[in-house]
Each structure stands twice: as C-alpha cells, then as structure tokens.
Amino acid sequence: MPTFWKLAFLALISLLYLCYSRVDSSDVSSIPTIAKYFSTKGRYEEVNPHLLADILAVNTSIIRPPSPRCRAIHLTAIIRHGTRYPTTKNVKKMLTFYDIVKNSSTSDASWLREIREEWRMWYTEDMDGRLVQKGREDHRHLAVRLSKMFPSLISEENLRGGNVTFITSSKHRCVNSTLAFKRGLTELWDIRDIEVDHAENDALMRFFDHCARFKIEVNDNPKALPELDEFNEGPEMRRVQEKIADRLGVPYSDITDESVEAAFYLCAYEFAIKTVNSPWCQLFDEVDAQVMEYANDLKQYWKRAYGYDINSKSSCILFHDVFSRLDTAVQENESGGVSEVATIQIGHAETLLPLLTLLGFFKDSEHLMSENYATQTERRFRTSRMLPYAANLVLALYDCGDGELRVQPLLNEKAVAFPGLSDTQSSMPLYRDVKERYRELLEGCDFETECKLFESNDTECIFLYLQVLSINIGAVGK
Ligand SMILES: *[C@@H]1O[C@H](CO)[C@@H](O)[C@H](O)[C@H]1NC(C)=O
Ligand SMILES: *[C@@H]1O[C@H](CO)[C@@H](O)[C@H](O)[C@H]1NC(C)=O
Ligand SMILES: *[C@@H]1O[C@H](CO)[C@@H](O)[C@H](O)[C@H]1NC(C)=O
Ligand SMILES: *[C@@H]1O[C@H](CO)[C@@H](O)[C@H](O)[C@H]1NC(C)=O
Numbered sequence: 241m242p243t244f245w246k247l248a249f250l251a252l253i254s255l256l257y258l259c260y261s262r263v264d265s266s267d268v269s270s271i272p273t274i275a276k277y278f279s280t281k282g283r284y285e286e287v288n289p290h291l292l293a294d295i296l297a298v299n300t301s302i303i304r305p306p307s308p309r310c311r312a313i314h315l316t317a318i319i320r321h322g323t324r325y326p327t328t329k330n331v332k333k334m335l336t337f338y339d340i341v342k343n344s345s346t347s348d349a350s351w352l353r354e355i356r357e358e359w360r361m362w363y364t365e366d367m368d369g370r371l372v373q374k375g376r377e378d379h380r381h382l383a384v385r386l387s388k389m390f391p392s393l394i395s396e397e398n399l400r401g402g403n404v405t406f407i408t409s410s411k412h413r414c415v416n417s418t419l420a421f422k423r424g425l426t427e428l429w430d431i432r433d434i435e436v437d438h439a440e441n442d443a444l445m446r447f448f449d450h451c452a453r454f455k456i457e458v459n460d461n462p463k464a465l466p467e468l469d470e471f472n473e474g475p476e477m478r479r480v481q482e483k484i485a486d487r488l489g490v491p492y493s494d495i496t497d498e499s500v501e502a503a504f505y506l507c508a509y510e511f512a513i514k515t516v517n518s519p520w521c522q523l524f525d526e527v528d529a530q531v532m533e534y535a536n537d538l539k540q541y542w543k544r545a546y547g548y549d550i551n552s553k554s555s556c557i558l559f560h561d562v563f564s565r566l567d568t569a570v571q572e573n574e575s576g577g578v579s580e581v582a583t584i585q586i587g588h589a590e591t592l593l594p595l596l597t598l599l600g601f602f603k604d605s606e607h608l609m610s611e612n613y614a615t616q617t618e619r620r621f622r623t624s625r626m627l628p629y630a631a632n633l634v635l636a637l638y639d640c641g642d643g644e645l646r647v648q649p650l651l652n653e654k655a656v657a658f659p660g661l662s663d664t665q666s667s668m669p670l671y672r673d674v675k676e677r678y679r680e681l682l683e684g685c686d687f688e689t690e691c692k693l694f695e696s697n698d699t700e701c702i703f704l705y706l707q708v709l710s711i712n713i714g715a716v717g718k
C-alpha cells in the first residue's frame with residue numbers, strides 16, 4: 241500500500257512536471273524570433289534572458305572585486321524608464337498602416353486573416369508614451385535586484401535614513417518609473433511609515449532639451465540624418481518593403497519606409513506591452529528585422545551618439561554630476577562615512593546614450609553609414625543590446641582596504657570595461673586611473689560652452705546658424 245501511494249505520488253509529480261514544462265515551452269514560442277532586433281523598443285529580458293526563469297535572480301559573480309576585503313561604498317545608477325506605450329506620433333503611423341492592411345491586403349494567409357478578423361486596434365493617440373504595467377514591473381524588479389546585488393548600499397537602513405537619493409526626469413513615464421522603483425524597495429522591506437522623496441531635475445536628466453546647439457544642429461535639423469534617409473531609400477530597405485507588400489498582397493507603391501516602421505512597432509509593442517507574439521510579427525523574417533535594427537541604430541547613432549560631437553557633449557552636465565558624486569563619496573569615506581550611498585537617476589534612452597558615448601562605450605572603428613550595412617554586421621553599436629526598456633548604467637565605488645578606491649561599471653547588470661582602460665588584472669580599475677582616462681573631459685566638457693550657439697563676434701557660427709535656420713524654414717515651407 242505505501243508503495244502504491246509512493247508511485248501514485250511520483251506519477252502526479254511527473255504529470256505536474258510535464259504540464260509545467262509544456263507551459264515553459266509555449267512561453268518560449270511566445271517570443272517572436274525577431275525580438276532581439278527591436279532596438280530601443282526591446283524588452284529588458286532579451287538582454288538578460290536568465291530573468292525569464294527568475295525575474296529577481298542576480299548573478300553576483302559578475303562583480304569580481306580583486307580581493308574579498310573589497311566593500312561597496314557608493315553607487316550611482318542611471319536608468320531608463322520602463323516599458324511604455326507608443327508616442328502619439330508613432331500611434332498615428334500604426335493607425336495608418338493598420339488601415340492599409342485592413343482595407344487592401346489580399347493575401348489569404350491565416351495570420352493575415354487573424355489580423356483582419358480578430359485583432360483589434362487598441363492603440364490610441366492619448367497613450368502618449370505613458371508607462372505601462374510591464375514598465376512598472378521592470379523598475380520594481382530592478383530595484384529588488386540592485387538591492388540584492390548591493391545589499392550594504394541599497395538597504396532598508398539607508399533607505400530609511402534618506403541616504404538613497406532619487407532624481408528623475410519630469411516626464412510622466414520617468415516619474416512613474418521612479419515611484420515603481422521606490423515601491424519595489426518599500427514593499428521588499430514592508431516600509432509603510434515613511435515616504436521616500438524624489439527630486440525632478442530636467443537640467444540633469446533631460447539635458448538634450450536645454451542644449452541649444454544640439455537642438456538647432458541635430459535634433460530639430462531635418463538635414464541632420466542623411467545616412468538614415470539614404471538607408472531608407474536604399475536597396476536593403478526597399479527589399480524589406482517589397483517583401484512586406486508581397487506578404488500582404490498589396491502593390492509595392494502602398495508600402496513606404498513609414499509603413500514598415502509602423503509594422504515593426506506593432507510587432508514590438510504587442511510583445512513589449514502584452515508579451516504576445518502577435519500576427520504582425522509574421523510580416524518580418526530575421527533578415528528584414530536586421531535591416532530594421534540597422535535603420536534604428538543609424539538614427540540613434542547620428543542623433544544621440546557618435547554621429548555628431550555635440551550629441552555626447554550635451555551630456556557634459558550629467559557626466560560632471562556623476563563624477564562629483566563619486567568624488568564626494570571618496571572624500572566622505574576618508575572623513576568617516578559616506579552619506580549618499582546610492583543615487584538612482586531615472587531618465588530616457590536619450591539621457592543614457594549620449595553619456596555612454598561620452599564615456600566611449602560601443603564605439604566602432606567606422607561610422608555607421610547608409611552604404612556599409614554589410615560590413616557593420618559585427619558592429620559594437622547595437623541599441624537592441626544597449627538600450628532596452630529599463631536599460632541601466634551603474635557605477636559602483638569599492639574600497640578594497642589598500643588605501644585606493646576602485647570603480648566597477650555595469651551595463652544592464654553586466655560588468656563592462658571602461659573603453660581604453662582594459663585593465664588586464666580585473667575589470668575593476670582604480671578610480672584614480674578612471675579619472676586619468678577621462679581627464680580631458682573632467683577638465684573641460686563644460687555644458688554651457690559646448691551648448692552655446694556662438695561666441696560673441698564669431699561670424700562663422702552666426703552664418704552656420706542662419707544656414708540651419710533657413711533649412712528649417714525651407715522644411716516648414718514644404
Ligand atoms: C554568472 O555570470 C558568470 C560570468 O559572466 C557566468 O559565467 C555564469 O554562468 C553566470 N551564472 C549564472 C547562474 O547565470
Ligand atoms: C480604410 O477603412 C477605414 C474604415 O474601416 C476608412 O476610414 C479608411 O478611409 C480606409 N482607408 C483607405 C486607405 O481606404
Ligand atoms: C502615473 O501615476 C499616476 C499616479 O500614480 C497616475 O495618475 C498617472 O496616470 C500615471 N501616469 C502614467 C503615464 O502612467
Ligand atoms: C545618512 O544621511 C544622513 C543625513 O544626510 C547622515 O547624517 C547620516 O550620517 C547618513 N547615514 C550614514 C549611514 O551615512
């Protein structure tokens with residue numbers, strides 16, 4: 241009898257196991273094969289797949305202090321907001337494309353019938369880039385993981401003592417990400433008796449809005465992205481458009497680069513927001529997705545990264561802020577105790593990318609251009625890996641008891657090395673060496689100077705400004 245029950249129990253267990261592994265495998269197929277090419281619309285789990293098994297898992301072995309005596313004394317984290325709805329501009333493109341598919345597609349493929357007959361257009365313009373539930377979870381979980389990774393810094397005591405500082409961009413998606421991050425911690429420690437403050441600081445977290453030179457020369461200049469424009473007109477993108485037109489059964493002339501962008505968004509947003517592998521994803525194969533990823537990378541490269549010097553220089557203010565926090569921690573450590581043990585700064589992809597660029601991360605030997613798609617397949621600059629929702633750069637300061645402090649940079653919870661500082665011994669270089677590496681920027685890189693449009697009596701700059709202005713006026717007139 242006992243043996244019978246034992247066997248029955250085992251059978252039940254194996255049945256449960258089977259069911260669960262079923263669930264698991266269907267989970268995997270719910271991930272579009274092209275999900276790793278969504279660039280800045282990508283899910284954080286795609287760059288850290290181990291989180292799919294356990295969203296609170298941390299791999300402490302990624303931080304390898306040179307000695308067991310090392311202890312973390314401060315961290316600064318710069319974090320992008322979590323998963324969000326599309327912006328109004330992109331919702332408009334999605335609606336337009338949806339109409340084309342709904343009214344004109346002639347193919348009888350089952351996924352297309354599903355779009356026409358079952359899929360409901362639910363995106364509305366008033367969604368306006370707001371944080372979604374998944375985005376709140378991105379930050380709640382990240383908060384818990386960072387506290388597990390740095391238990392002596394992000395601790396209940398430090399949170400209660402006001403020694404963890406929160407700074408956010410004023411945009412609703414960032415403020416709500418900040419609230420979610422804090423809630424992750426207060427729920428973890430069941431803190432109900434205190435309110436944790438945060439400060440809004442757009443000068444720091446939305447510096448790109450305050451840099452006149454960046455705005456005039458790049459952001460608002462319709463002629464600033466010729467490489468992207470040419471790529472969108474080029475053979476690779478044309479082929480993607482034709483394939484999509486073929487799959488839909490519509491004339492080639494119906495499908496523009498805006499339509500393929502909208503189609504890509506539909507697949508990406510359905511996945512990021514609802515974790516579904518929607519029929520929209522059937523419009524792309526992996527080759528198409530790589531072309532789309534390159535177009536997005538080109539845009540980020542020229543608008544926020546290495547394309548123009550001012551892109552990264554516009555982040556000088558954040559750069560100096562980060563280093564002055566590290567300096568303060570060093571000084572306070574010498575005189576007894578660090579008061580601000582952790583700084584959590586929440587902003588945008590547009591906040592993080594210029595800073596990563598200024599620090600020299602993900603730099604390729606050649607510019608990303610419209611014509612070098614084929615030779616850039618192994619490029620470092622891949623926004624899908626760098627900038628998913630909730631992307632984060634953490635700089636952790638360590639005291640190793642040898643009278644010297646060290647800094648560990650982590651990008652998306654993985655150890656990275658400061659470019660040009662490839663310390664062969666460990667990935668944790670001396671803070672002194674890091675400052676030497678960035679000495680030129682630390683001594684210069686003045687936000688006001690870099691962002692000023694022209695020096696007094698600098699006629700060349702005034703001329704350039706007028707030129708750009710006339711281009712802008714020309715574009716408005718179009
Ligand atoms: C943790 O990270 C190390 C180094 O990157 C890796 O070798 C190891 O497999 C990881 N462990 C887990 C459980 O993911
Ligand atoms: C498609 O159909 C919708 C109504 O379902 C209509 O409002 C729209 O004008 C049509 N678009 C085209 C391009 O025919
Ligand atoms: C942010 O949160 C506030 C209150 O928690 C809510 O009223 C607001 O709608 C949220 N905004 C977004 C964009 O989710
Ligand atoms: C936390 O901050 C407070 C006020 O800023 C400071 O007085 C205190 O010493 C700090 N605590 C620690 C543990 O450093």
Ligand SMILES: *[C@@H]1O[C@H](CO)[C@@H](O)[C@H](O)[C@H]1NC(C)=O
Pocket residue numbers: 573574576577639641643644645
């Ligand atoms: C940091 O503070 C600790 C404790 O006060 C001290 O032992 C250590 O020497 C300090 N480190 C540096 C580099 O000043």
